[in-house]
Amino acid sequence: MNQPKIKIHSLIHLMDMISDEERIIVDVLRQIILETLPSYCKEKISYNVPFFYGKRGICIIWPSSIPRGGIKQGVLIGFWYGNRLEDRDGYLERGTNKQIYYKIYQNPEEIKEKALVKLLREAVKIDHTFK
Numbered sequence: 001m002n003q004p005k006i007k008i009h010s011l012i013h014l015m016d017m018i019s020d021e022e023r024i025i026v027d028v029l030r031q032i033i034l035e036t037l038p039s040y041c042k043e044k045i046s047y048n049v050p051f052f053y054g055k056r057g058i059c060i061i062w063p064s065s066i067p068r069g070g071i072k073q074g075v076l077i078g079f080w081y082g083n084r085l086e087d088r089d090g091y092l093e094r095g096t097n098k099q100i101y102y103k104i105y106q107n108p109e110e111i112k113e114k115a116l117v118k119l120l121r122e123a124v125k126i127d128h129t130f131k
Contacts, residue, residue: 006067008048014066021107022063025075026050028108029061029116036120041127054127056080059120060100071104078102079119084126091115 008014015023033052034043041054047068050061057080062069069076079085082092082101091112092101105111 006048008045008066010045011050014045014049014063018063018065022065022075024108025105025111026061026063028111029075029077029105032111032113032116033059033061033120036117036124038124041124053080054124055130056127058123058127074104074106076102076104077116079123081123081126085119085122087119087122089115089118091119 006017008017015026018026030043030050037052037054037058041052041058043050043052045051047060047062048066049063049069052058052060059080060076060078062071062076062078064071064073064075078100079092079102080100082094083099085092085101087101092103094101103116
């Protein structure tokens with residue numbers, strides 16, 4: 001049976017659709033991202049999930065309960081140009097996508113803020129290279 005298509009229009013709508021555990025992880029990730037990205041960067045709901053962009057896409061947060069994310073459990077943070085990040089700490093997983101590298105969190109305690117901030121700053125430098 002096909003799942004009905006959902007169209008999420010706001011962060012509040014998204015938060016109503018996900019579990020308490022996912023909500024906490026999404027909230028922590030959003031706070032780190034919003035505090036780290038420069039003011040020219042924006043957040044919008046795209047693909048039914050929080051999407052952060054500057055000149056181009058920077059990162060996306062995908063809770064597993066939102067269809068089409070390709071994960072069965074937890075919350076994914078994906079870097080749009082992850083293939084260009086140095087990721088010296090080896091924090092991100094490469095998966096099958098050639099461009100988007102990601103990390104999946106099962107609980108908020110797994111979030112390593114320093115590692116994430118480092119990657120976000122690097123992603124912003126890459127974003128500055130786009131016209």
